[in-house]
Amino acid sequence: EAGVAQSPRYKIIEKRQSVAFWCNPISGHATLYWYQQILGQGPKLLIQFQNNGVVDDSQLPKDRFSAERLKGVDSTLKIQPAKLEDSAVYLCASSLGGMRGSYNEQFFGPGTRLTVL
Amino acid sequence: AQTVTQSQPEMSVQEAETVTLSCTYDTSESDYYLFWYKQPPSRQMILVIRQEAYKQQNATENRFSVNFQKAAKSFSLKISDSQLGDAAMYFCAYRGGAQKLVFGQGTRLTINP
Numbered sequence: 001e002a003g004v005a006q007s008p009r010y011k012i013i014e015k016r017q018s019v020a021f022w023c024n025p026i027s028g029h030a031t032l033y034w035y036q037q038i039l040g041q042g043p044k045l046l047i048q049f050q051n052n053g054v055v056d057d058s059q060l061p062k063d064r065f066s067a068e069r070l071k072g073v074d075s076t077l078k079i080q081p082a083k084l085e086d087s088a089v090y091l092c093a094s095s096l097g098g099m100r101g102s103y104n105e106q107f108f109g110p111g112t113r114l115t116v117l
Numbered sequence: 118a119q120t121v122t123q124s125q126p127e128m129s130v131q132e133a134e135t136v137t138l139s140c141t142y143d144t145s146e147s148d149y150y151l152f153w154y155k156q157p158p159s160r161q162m163i164l165v166i167r168q169e170a171y172k173q174q175n176a177t178e179n180r181f182s183v184n185f186q187k188a189a190k191s192f193s194l195k196i197s198d199s200q201l202g203d204a205a206m207y208f209c210a211y212r213g214g215a216q217k218l219v220f221g222q223g224t225r226l227t228i229n230p
């Protein structure tokens with residue numbers, strides 16, 4: 001079974017430029033998550049999708065970050081314009097999704113390391 | 118809001134010995150899961166072990182075991198017979214009804230040969 005795919009693996013941009021990250025979850029997984037992991041910290045949820053609907057985007061800086069999940073499969077996370085503090089690893093994860101309280105293991109992709117200069 | 122705290126930024130252990138990583142959490146929920154994840158330099162998050170809050174028995178996975186103290190909201194990870202391949206960042210994580218994972222700050226584990 002293929003895992004969660006992310007691209008690119010690395011990206012270096014100047015501040016105020018825009019950037020986009022792509023995630024392809026495990027086939028059949030209804031729930032998709034984007035996490036931001038700043039160096040030396042644990043990952044923090046940015047946005048959670050259930051199929052193509054947003055479940056939680058409370059910690060997404062909506063003035064510069066946007067995300068979409070087309071047809072409930074692939075997802076794109078965009079930053080425009082980027083700031084120095086956006087330098088981080090962006091992790092995508094997916095899970096089957098299901099009844100509240102049921103165990104749904106999250107499977108993580110390899111992440112995209114973003115450096116903003 | 119739920120919080121997870123790992124008070125040990127770094128730990129080191131001699132190969133073949135035992136090490137314990139600490140984690141505390143705060144929640145008002147009664148039904149939740151707790152996890153330990155391993156993150157090597159490749160950045161891939163790997164699930165090490167999980168514990169359901171309603172289970173009193175501590176989870177074990179080969180050389181990895183947890184000490185879950187629900188009343189104290191404590192969830193430590195014990196690694197027995199440490200191996201060089203165990204070196205990584207370890208994250209404690211909480212998942213409640215919202216399904217999202219809340220992570221601690223991480224503990225960097227070094228294995229000395």
